[in-house]
Every structure is written in structure tokens, then in C-alpha cells.
Amino acid sequence: MTRKIGRLLGVAGVAATLVLVGCKSDPDPVEPPDDPPPVVETTPPPPVEEPPKRMDAEGNPVDLSGNPLSRTFYFDFDQATLSQRDLAVLQMHAEFLRDFPDRSVVIEGHCDERGTREYNLALGERRSGAVEGFLTSSGVRASQVDSVSYGEERPADPGHDESAWSRNRRAELIYR
Amino acid sequence: MIARICSQLRLPARALSRGSGKVRPAAGSKCAPRRVCLAALSALALLAAATSPAAEDLEIVISEGRDNPARIAVVPFDASTAPVASGMADIIAFDLLRSGQFSTLARENMLSYPATPEDVFFRDWRIVDMDYLLIGRAVLESNGDLGVAWHLYDVTAGRELLSRRLVASPVHMRDVAHRIADDAYAAITGVRGAFSTRILYVLVQNPGTTYARYQLRLADSDGERARTVFESTEPVMSPGWSPDGTRIAYVSFETGKSSIVLHDLGTDERRIVANFEGINGAPAFSPDGNTLAMSLSRDGNSEIYTQDIATGALRRVTRHPGAIDTEPTWNATGDALIFTSDRGRRPQIYQVDLATLFVERLTFHGDYNARARLLPDQRHLIYVHRRDGIYHIAWKDLERDDLPRVLTATSLDESPSVAPNGAMLIYATQDGGRGILAVVSIDGGATYQLRSASGDVREPTWSPFLDTTRVVSSSE
Structure with a gap:
């Protein structure tokens, strides 16, 4: 019995050292997830000049001033047309994805509750497809982009008025 | 204008309370698109x-019935030897009521509770303005089956329209009731009941x-x-x-x-x-x-x-x-x-x-x-x-x-x-x-x-x- 516990403690100790070793020898800057910016800065800095910050703590792309790029794009009723403003933002997403070819994004297409559910499933796909088409035509590799339509099944706002509907007609970029 | 059927009649539907409690969601069942998890x-x-x-x-909340529904009395069945069937008449009446084609007579307004043809007196039903009358008796057979004998009458004409006897396991009591409603509906309207x-x-x-x-x-x-x-x-x-x-x-x-x-x-x-x-x-x-x-x-x-x-x-x-x-x-x-x-x-x-x-x-x-x-x-x-x-x-x-x-x-x-x-x-x-x-x-x-x-x-x-x-x- 005590021997078993001793062995378990031994295993735990080995595991702990493995984790520590793993932390020390892992300065990989393109593998961001948990708390990347401090880690990058506290490890011995590379001698090259510091590039502008490209993503926030969650790994989502930021603009030149460091603010997160908008990842939700809204549509008019029964439409799948992106506005000029949205296209400008999507252009920055495209640049980010071109510069970080190991990053990928899922585009979710959504609709408001009006109209039939299956028609909206197809309309949601048209919306996610509009975003996907713009990204790939801007040089993002098709393997980096995936899209899924949820139709009206996943509203951002559960309300039943025009303001809720306008928030629900959307495409969302989810970075992985 | 004839009165609308029972506006705002509320009957809470009971669900069977058998078996396990609530089933919890599987952890991590949210998967990436195009990757079967x-x-x-x-x-x-x-x-x-x-x-x-x-x-x-x-x-179920019934908000509106049609004008001029057929009036039917569904008499509480004699279920003295088969208590499982004591609510059958209510199930049948509620079926007919929901169709919008019938109004049903509340049991407190019935002058008698016949369960067999010998007990039926048409004058009891003409007094309360009924067009149709449905009666029945349920018994438990020696093999444990539920047997239900029921009769449908045209009160105005003073004659029997339909007489049936149905047998099923007592656990299918509700199926028997819906079947009776289907057959009565078909006999009166000419359309198959659903x-x-x-x-x-x-x-x-x-x-x-x-x-x-x-x-x-x-x-x-x-x-x-x-x-x-x-x-x-x-x-x-x-x-x-x-x-x-x-x-x-x-x-x-x-x-x-x-x-x-x-x-x-x-x-x-x-x-x-x-x-x-x-x-x-x-x-x-x-x-x-x-x-x-x-x-x-x-x-x-x-x-x-x-x-x-x-x-x-x-x-x-x-x-x-x-x-x-x-x-x-x-x-x-x-x-x-x-x-x-x-x-x-x-x-x-x-x-x-x-x-x-x-x-x-x-x-x-x-x-x-x-x-x-x-x-x-x-x-x-x-x-x-x-x-x-x-x-x-x-x-x-x-x-x-x-x-x-x-x-x-x-x-x-x-x-x-x-x-x-x-x-x-x-x-x-x-x-x-x-x-x-x-x-x-x-x-x-x-x-x-x-x-x-x-x-x-x-x-x-x-x-x-x-x-x-x-x-x-x-x-x-």
C-alpha cells in the first residue's frame, strides 16, 4: 500500500519535471494559446527588431493600433451581400491568415428567425460562403477556411424584434 | 351565433413519470465542423x-371552436371492475372537442350515467339538447386484458349508430380510448379519425x-x-x-x-x-x-x-x-x-x-x-x-x-x-x-x-x- 503511494508520488514528480522542462524549452512564438505575450518577452529576446503585435491574448488578429479586428459581419434581410466596410476588415483578416498559414478559421453563417428553417439553413450558408469566397479570393488557402451554416438555430440575441433580428443576421469568424 | 366551444379550457397533459431522471449532456460533444467526433x-x-x-x-389550450358543432355526451364509462379505464370517457371527449366539430356535455349536466344499452333513455339526452350519445363499460378479462364494450347513438333519430367491443392490454388504455374516438368521429362525420x-x-x-x-x-x-x-x-x-x-x-x-x-x-x-x-x-x-x-x-x-x-x-x-x-x-x-x-x-x-x-x-x-x-x-x-x-x-x-x-x-x-x-x-x-x-x-x-x-x-x-x-x- 505505502509502496504504491510512493510509486505514485514518484510518477507525479517525474511528470512535474517533464512539465517544467517542457516549459523552459518551448519559446515557440507561433503557438500562442494561453499566455503568449509575457512568455515571449521574458525569454531572452531575439536580437531582431520587434515586429508589430498581430494578435491578442486569445490569438485573434488585431489592427495596427492593437485593437481586435471585428469578427462578426451583419447582413440585410434575406441578403448575403457584404458591405464595403466589412470587405475592408475582411481584407485585414485575409492578410493575417496569409501571414500565419498555420492558423485557420471557421466561418459560421446565421439568420434571423423569420422565414422557414431549412431555407434559412441555406441562406446562412450563402452568408458564410460570401465571407469564405472573399478570403480565398484574397489569397487565403482553402485549407485554412471552413464554413458551417446554423441557419436560424443559434441566434446571438434570443429576442423577437427588429433589433434582435438585425443582430442575428450575421457571419462570425472563429479562429482556431 | 352558437356559443364557441369551451373557450380557454385547460387540461394539463400528464407525462408518464417512469424511469430515470434527467439525462445530462455529454461533455465535449461540441465538435469542429467537418470532423466527425x-x-x-x-x-x-x-x-x-x-x-x-x-x-x-x-x-393544450383550446381557444376557439367552430360555429354549430355537433353536441355529444360521452358518459363516464362503467369501470367499476377495471379502474384503469375510469378516465377513458374524458380522453374520448377531449379528442372530439379538439377536432372543433363537437361540443361535449359536462358530466355534472348529465341526468343519468348509462353504461349499457338497457340503461339508455333518449329523453334524458333530448332534454339537454344532445345530438349524439356515447356510452361504454370496461372490464378486466380473466387473462388480464382490458375489454371495452361501447355504443354510439343518434339521439335525434333515437337509434344506435355503432356498437363495438375492443380488447387490449391495460397499458394500452389510452390507445383504446383514441380508437373509440376515431371510430365515433368517422361514424358521425364520414371522415376517418386521426x-x-x-x-x-x-x-x-x-x-x-x-x-x-x-x-x-x-x-x-x-x-x-x-x-x-x-x-x-x-x-x-x-x-x-x-x-x-x-x-x-x-x-x-x-x-x-x-x-x-x-x-x-x-x-x-x-x-x-x-x-x-x-x-x-x-x-x-x-x-x-x-x-x-x-x-x-x-x-x-x-x-x-x-x-x-x-x-x-x-x-x-x-x-x-x-x-x-x-x-x-x-x-x-x-x-x-x-x-x-x-x-x-x-x-x-x-x-x-x-x-x-x-x-x-x-x-x-x-x-x-x-x-x-x-x-x-x-x-x-x-x-x-x-x-x-x-x-x-x-x-x-x-x-x-x-x-x-x-x-x-x-x-x-x-x-x-x-x-x-x-x-x-x-x-x-x-x-x-x-x-x-x-x-x-x-x-x-x-x-x-x-x-x-x-x-x-x-x-x-x-x-x-x-x-x-x-x-x-x-x-x-
């Missing part, structure tokens, strides 16, 4: 097997939140005996019945995106039959039960396909790049599909001949017509129709080019489904921000609502006529 799939399959009855389910049917629907708890739970539920036509057929943290939509009522098909997002599931109601065995890239939606069984029509976007945009269920072989039916083609439904002979398309810029209803692939447009009035269903007469179409910005259920005669008749007075109406006898229509609507189901008679007038205390209910699908061999006729 096997762990989640098997966990969800387990959920499907462990059906969980909710404590309280569909409550009370021994079921409703499949989607119940969503915490809709529009990250805690949303989606349940596919199955209940008797009166909202009773509801059970969960499938449950998921991912959306479930578009349920439909096989023509024999033994299988269902629906869309589930358990793979992280829409896929089509075939589910055997007898064994709870389920199989993903379509999980192609893009949308897999709108499954509809062919009249022979061998083929599913569906909407797939695997070739770039949403198009109509048929799939042989046994072989999985696909046939592409529509070919209209850029347009949404979806929501297929079969005609009775299985040689044509009716579907929604926005190939003319706005959603309209079309028909495609499966031999020639010739496409014909069916709706011309209004800028949003979608999700059609044919009535059993194959001549009338029921569909979602937008008028003045409001979504209603409309009815159209395919042999005339009249304006469609709007059947519903509510808004945001969708998912119409017709009872197999063609007399009633169930659809989804909203009331006070809650998703509820509503039923209207096709000829107008009667309406009632079904609502759940625990969430939004949507996408009701009325079953076909079901196998009723659990209840057998016998001679006395």
Missing part, C-alpha cells in the same frame, strides 16, 4: 437510447443561450405520453416520418454541422445517412419508404437530391447554380417533388417531375412562399406565406389561380404539417416570445395550442396513420 457520437447515441420523460409536457396518431416536435430549453438543449420529442396527438427520442446540445431540426410511422429522419448538428439521421423508433437505432460537405438538410421519405429526398450543398449550392436508403446512392434532381433549392416533399404517387426555390429571386414553390426533371412553378402570389405540404387530396397545398410582412400558413387550390387563403391569425407561423385525414393542420408559432404549437382545422374555425412549461416547442410533424394492432376488435 466519434466520442460525442457514441455519447449521443446513448442519450438517444435512454429516453427521458419530462415531468410536465405539452399543455386521434390515434402522434406528433413529433423539437423542444428547446434555454433557446438562444450557450446552455441551449435540443430534444426531439414524440407525443400522442393529445400531448400525452410524451417522450424524448433524441437529445443534444447541438441543434436538431426538420423531423419527418416514414410512411409506415416506424422510422423518422431529421437533421442533427452532432457532427458539428448539419447531417441527416435515420432513426428507428422501435429499436432506437440511429444512423447518419448524409454528412456531405456543406448543408445536409430537409429529409423527406418517399411514399414507399425506400427513398429520402433531401437538400445538399455538396456541389456548391443547395440542390434537391434523392437517396436510396438501402444503398446510399444519390441522384441529383435540381440543377440551378446560385439558387437555394430546398424543403422537398413528395406527392402521393412518388413521381414528383414539390420544393422551395429562390431561382426567381424570391422564395417560391415549384414542382419537379422525377422522370423528366421538368420544373414547374406553383405559387405566384406574394414574395415569400415556402415549405409546402400537399393535403391528402393531392389538390391543395399548405405552405408558409408572407403577407404584409407577416408569416402565415396559407392554403391554395392547385387547380385554380386564386389568391391563397390564409388559415392562421398568428404571426411568425412556420412548419405546417397536415393530419393524415386532412382535417387538421399543426404548425409552429410564437406567443409572448415563446415557441408554441398550434392546430387549426383546414376548413377554418377550430384552433388550439400546445405549449411546454419547460421551453420552446417547434417543428411539429403529424404522424401518418399508425399501426393500431395493439387494440383489437372482438365479438362479445
